[in-house]
Amino acid sequence: xxxxxxxxxxxxxxxxxxxxxxxxxxxxxxxxxxxxxxxxxxxxxxxxxxxxxxxxxxxxxxxxxxxxxxxxxxxxxxxxxxxxxxxxxxxxxxxxxxxxxxxxxxxxxxxxxxx
Amino acid sequence: xxxxxxxxxxxxxxxxxxxxxxxxxxxxxxxxxxxxxxxxxxxxxxxxxxxxxxxxxxxxxxxxxxxxxxxxxxxxxxxxxxxxxxxxxxxxxxxxxxxxxxxxxxxxxxxxxx
Numbered sequence: 462x463x464x465x466x467x468x469x470x471x472x473x474x475x476x477x478x479x480x481x482x483x484x485x486x487x488x489x490x491x492x493x494x495x496x497x498x499x500x501x502x503x504x505x506x507x508x509x510x511x512x513x514x515x516x517x518x519x520x521x522x523x524x525x526x527x528x529x530x531x532x533x534x535x536x537x538x539x540x541x542x543x544x545x546x547x548x549x550x551x552x553x554x555x556x557x558x559x560x561x562x563x564x565x566x567x568x569x570x571x572x573x574x575x576x
Numbered sequence: 577x578x579x580x581x582x583x584x585x586x587x588x589x590x591x592x593x594x595x596x597x598x599x600x601x602x603x604x605x606x607x608x609x610x611x612x613x614x615x616x617x618x619x620x621x622x623x624x625x626x627x628x629x630x631x632x633x634x635x636x637x638x639x640x641x642x643x644x645x646x647x648x649x650x651x652x653x654x655x656x657x658x659x660x661x662x663x664x665x666x667x668x669x670x671x672x673x674x675x676x677x678x679x680x681x682x683x684x685x686x687x688x689x690x
Contacts, residue, residue, distance in 0.1 A: 470616065493676045504580075504666055504681035505619075512676055551618065555677035561607050561626045562670070562677030563634075568618035 463488055463556040467567035474542055475575050482537040482570045484552030493555040494535045495564065496526055500548045508550070511535065522546065547574045579603070580682040582667050588688045595654040597685050599667030606672025608650035609634075609679065610642065613664040625650055626672070657689045 464487045474480045486492065493512050497505040509520025516528040526537045535552060549571050553564040583598035601608065607626050611619040611634075621634030623642040631642050639661060643651045650669075654661055664686050668679040 493678075495678065497681075502684070502686075504683045505668075505679070506681070507678065510676070510678060553679075561624075561673060562675060563609070563621065563624065564677050564679055566611075566619040568616060 463492070463554045463565045465552050465554050465565055465567035467552055467570050469570050470568065471571045471573060473573045473575060476544055477541050479540050480538065480542050480572065482550050482572065484535045484537065484567060486533050486535065486554040488533065488554065494528060495553040496520065496524070496537050497551045497553060498548050499551065505551060542572070542574050544574050544576060546572060548572060580667055580669055580680050582682040582685045584685050585683060586686050588690065589657050590690050591658060593657050595657050595687065597652040597665055599650045599682055600648050601669040601680070602648065603669070604647065605669035607670040608644065609668045610650065610652045611666045611668065612636070613666055619666065622652065659689050661687065662689045663687060
C-alpha cells in the first residue's frame with residue numbers, strides 16, 4: 462500500500478520569504494500526486510496535481526511542485542508567500558485497490574506566515 | 577464546477593445518540609468518500625462507495641455505517657455516538673472508474689459528542 466510522509470508538521474515563515482513544504486511517498490510504480498490546501502474551517506481545495514509529463518507542475522496562488530521519481534518526492538514551493546497563504550497543506554498519492562483509485566494523504570503541514 | 581454539499585457544518589450531540597451526516601454532489605460522480613480529520617493524523621478514510629448501493633470499508637470503519645441509495649447522495653451514520661468520534665468529517669467525490677483519484681471536497685461537518 463502507498464504511504465505519504467510530510468516531515469514538517471508546522472513551517473513558520475515571514476511574509477515575502479520563499480517556502481518549501483516537503484512530501485515523500487512510497488511507491489515504485491507510476492503514481493498520481495496531489496497537493497491540497499485547507500483554510501481554517503473549510504474543506505480541502507486542490508492546489509495542483511501531477512499526472513504525467515513535465516515534472517514541474519504549476520498550481521493556483523503562485524505555488525509549484527516538482528516531481529522527483531528517483532527520490533520519490535513531490536515538494537511544494539512558493540517564491541514569496543503572503544499572509545493569506547496561512548493554511549494547512551496536504552500531500553496525497555493515488556492508490557489503486559479494488560474498484561477504484563483512492564487518495565492516501567499525509568498528516569499535513571501547517572504553513573504559518575508571519576508579518 | 578463540482579459542488580459537494582454537506583448538510584450540517586456544526587453539530588453537537590450527546591453520547592449514545594444516532595447521528596446522520598448527509599452529503600450531496602451535483603456532478604454525476606461515481607465515487608463518494610467519507611474521511612475524518614484529526615489534528616496530527618491527517619485524513620483517514622472511513623468508507624467509500626463506487627456505485628449506488630455499493631460500499632467498501634476504508635481504514636477506520638468501526639463505529640460507522642454508510643448509505644448510498646441515490647448516486648448523488650452519500651450518508652454517514654453513527655449508530656451510537658461516542659466522545660472519541662468528536663472530529664471533523666469530510667465528504668468527497670471523484671469521477672469514477674479509470675479516474676486519477678482526484679477528489680472534490682465538501683466544506684466539512686464538525687461534530688462534537690458530549
